[in-house]
Amino acid sequence: MLLTNAALWAAALGYVLPPVIAVVAQPRWTGAVKGLLMLVVATAVGLGPATSTATSPARARSPAYSPRMTLTWSMIVNAGASGLIVVVAGVFLVTYARIRPWRTTAMGWYLICFVGTILGLGAYTVTITLVGIHSPVAPFLRVARVILLLVISGLLVLATRTVRRAQRPIAPPPPP
Known part of the structure; x- marks a missing residue:
């Protein structure tokens, strides 16, 4: 089953917005937060149709350009799961x-660095799915x-060093 960008965007919003709204409804959060x-949510909702329908002249001349990009079920599931990661990681942060x-x-x-990086990867996946791989x-x-x-690689090296350091035997105190 192939879906247009508008159909994918409607499905993604139906999937992602209820947990986002539930998070926003937390009474202990300040009005500024x-x-x-909500500004971020509104921007994302507004950019979805804008990025899927915007066509630059260079993109229109591209042989890979299709004015009606269709998305497969696997792309929808991938974007949905990545959107869930963005929401959960954002709530954690x-x-x-x-x-x-x-x-x-x-x-x-x-x-903070690790979860922020995971949030960034989820946001990348959602964005590249919505704008397309041939987007400018x-x-x-x-x-x-x-x-x-690269940041994740560095964080994993740091975690490995920390684990190795924690496993070193503790030296006995010097004799009196």
């Missing part, structure tokens, strides 16, 4: 940043993805 999150003093510990920095912004999105993957 709710307003900022906001919650952790408000509750824990993450700036004072190495583990706090690690968690696709090369910039790929560079951003490479940077995110």
Whole structure:
């Protein structure tokens, strides 16, 4: 079954917006946080149709351009799961940043960096699916993805070093 961008966008909104709205409805959040999150949601909702229908002259001349991009079920599932990752990671980041003093510990920095990078990869997948691989912004999105993957590699090296350091035997105290 092939769907147009408008149908995919409607399906993605139906999938993603209910948990987002449930998160926004938290009574303990300040008005500024709710307003900022709703601004991000409104921007994403507005950009969906705009990016799927916008056609530059260069893109229209491209042999790979199809004015009616169709998306397969696997693309829809991939974008939906990635959108869920974006929502869950965003909720974690906001919650952790408000509750824990993450700036004072190495583990706090690690968690914020790792979850932020995962959020970025999810956002990349959703965006590249909606704008298409032949979009004028696709090369910039790929560079951003490479940077995110390099950050994840660095974080995994850091985690490996931390685990190895933690497994070292503790030296006995010197004799008196």
